[in-house]
Amino acid sequence: MNEARDIALIDELRALPAETPWVEFKGNNTDPKMIGKRCSALSNSACIEGRDCAYMLWGIEDGSHKVMGTTFNPDSQNVNGQVLQLWLANSLQPSIAFSFRIANHPQGRVVLLEIPAATGAPVAFNNIAYIRIGSATPKLNDYPERYRQLIECMQPYRWEQGVARRYATGDEVLALLDYSQYFRLTKQPLPDNRAGIFDRLEADRLIVRDVGDRWNITNLGALLFATRLGNFDASLARKAVRFVAYSGNNRAARVTHRHDSQNGYAAGFEGLVSYLNDLLPKNEHIGAALREAHPLFPELAIRELVANALIHQDMTVTGAGPQIELFGDRIEITNPGRPLVKPDRMIDLPPRSRNEVLASLMRRMGMCEEQGSGLDKVIASVEVFQLPPPLFRAEDNSTQVVLYGPRSFAEMTQEERVRACYFHAVLKFLSGDKMKNASLCARLGIDPKNASQATGVINNTLTAGLIRIADPDHPRAGYVPHWA
Numbered sequence: 001m002n003e004a005r006d007i008a009l010i011d012e013l014r015a016l017p018a019e020t021p022w023v024e025f026k027g028n029n030t031d032p033k034m035i036g037k038r039c040s041a042l043s044n045s046a047c048i049e050g051r052d053c054a055y056m057l058w059g060i061e062d063g064s065h066k067v068m069g070t071t072f073n074p075d076s077q078n079v080n081g082q083v084l085q086l087w088l089a090n091s092l093q094p095s096i097a098f099s100f101r102i103a104n105h106p107q108g109r110v111v112l113l114e115i116p117a118a119t120g121a122p123v124a125f126n127n128i129a130y131i132r133i134g135s136a137t138p139k140l141n142d143y144p145e146r147y148r149q150l151i152e153c154m155q156p157y158r159w160e161q162g163v164a165r166r167y168a169t170g171d172e173v174l175a176l177l178d179y180s181q182y183f184r185l186t187k188q189p190l191p192d193n194r195a196g197i198f199d200r201l202e203a204d205r206l207i208v209r210d211v212g213d214r215w216n217i218t219n220l221g222a223l224l225f226a227t228r229l230g231n232f233d234a235s236l237a238r239k240a241v242r243f244v245a246y247s248g249n250n251r252a253a254r255v256t257h258r259h260d261s262q263n264g265y266a267a268g269f270e271g272l273v274s275y276l277n278d279l280l281p282k283n284e285h286i287g288a289a290l291r292e293a294h295p296l297f298p299e300l301a302i303r304e305l306v307a308n309a310l311i312h313q314d315m316t317v318t319g320a321g322p323q324i325e326l327f328g329d330r331i332e333i334t335n336p337g338r339p340l341v342k343p344d345r346m347i348d349l350p351p352r353s354r355n356e357v358l359a360s361l362m363r364r365m366g367m368c369e370e371q372g373s374g375l376d377k378v379i380a381s382v383e384v385f386q387l388p389p390p391l392f393r394a395e396d397n398s399t400q401v402v403l404y405g406p407r408s409f410a411e412m413t414q415e416e417r418v419r420a421c422y423f424h425a426v427l428k429f430l431s432g433d434k435m436k437n438a439s440l441c442a443r444l445g446i447d448p449k450n451a452s453q454a455t456g457v458i459n460n461t462l463t464a465g466l467i468r469i470a471d472p473d474h475p476r477a478g479y480v481p482h483w484a
Helices: 002-013 034-049 084-091 146-152 168-174 179-187 194-203 217-225 265-279 300-312 356-364 375-385 414-430 438-444 448-463
Strands: 023-026 053-058 099-105 109-118 161-166 207-209 214-217 243-247 255-260 280-285 291-294 321-325 331-338 389-392 398-404 467-469 479-481
Touching: 002 109, 002 161, 023 034, 023 217, 034 053, 034 084, 034 109, 034 146, 034 207, 034 243, 053 179, 084 414, 146 217, 161 217, 168 194, 168 214, 168 243, 179 194, 179 217, 194 207, 214 217, 217 265, 217 280, 217 356, 255 265, 265 300, 265 321, 265 356, 265 398, 300 331, 300 356, 300 398, 331 467, 375 414, 414 448, 448 467
Parallel strands: 023 053, 243 321
Antiparallel strands: 053 109, 099 109, 161 214, 207 214, 243 255, 280 291, 321 331, 331 398, 389 398, 467 479
């Protein structure tokens, strides 16, 4: 940890008019039980106060907040035969990632204990949770209104709000983030002064204030707008999008193109999609006078599926990021983390994202469709191109979408025909209509005189339990998804 930042933090805390529910000053009182109780109380109080961390400082006079120095050495103190920090970690439930740090302040030696705010459950010391009220540290259970308030304040950990770069200067923020892209994509005029730039970045939680006029760049800010993801921690850099193109239909084929994105998702999204569309194979169609090239894959589908992979990935999966692989007959788009919605319900159910702030900002910037309207448009565009239906696949720790190149009805497998029938029934239902034999013929490119082929597909889909007759008393009324 940066000692200059710790000294700036100490001075900022000393400037407070008095101790707060999340800050306490000590001289040389190093009683382990006292420290344990304070860790519980300060962590719980910090959560209620909306703070990310609480602090205990040794070597600061309580009343005047003068630096008086301390001889406390947390690394050498033992409790019941254990190092203090190990004993403390074992005594707190749940164990929290507290941090003792020694700062050689110009006015004397200070020990700083940084205590994360409670997140999933109240923090207890020896199975008793405490709270901070004034300078007192009573049991949390004795104050039920504080307990209710704490439970209301506790939120699940959000990766987007984590810190990618701490204690950055203003110049570093402007160098590390492509702020001009932020203003362009959010359709805001670029302010004519630095203060205005920082105000807007802070309003969207891309940066948050640190101490000493410094800034913290959030994971959200870095992932979306990094000028180069490699300038941040390796775990963040590995979330860059990777693209690989093969000359054949499997990974044993020769790699023809490889591209590892270096920019943040928002800063590099348009370039990535353009790069993909330029590489995707095209069919040539001769019109009335000109020869025109038409892509084999719908551009809208590619754009939406790539955006979905970025939005819905599990950011807590380390060492992995979104991957796009282009084969001779298909394109596979994979992201870390199992989906939160069953694959066969991804089209109709509202999307559930682990990264709602990221998703909201990407939609605001026009990088993907409005919430709940993306995948149905993907399926609709696939139907217009008369492609085989996409495959949504949930693996152990990843989600994959496979988009196939053109194949005739005769070349589709029975599984693909059934899946196409189900997706078609879903789209019809979402538009207030019902699937019928004639509409399925049009979807699958079946000549109306061969309508019996569509009937066979419908019967197989009924047998698979994916669709049902809309009105049993009127079988010709059409078909709807099994869940409708």
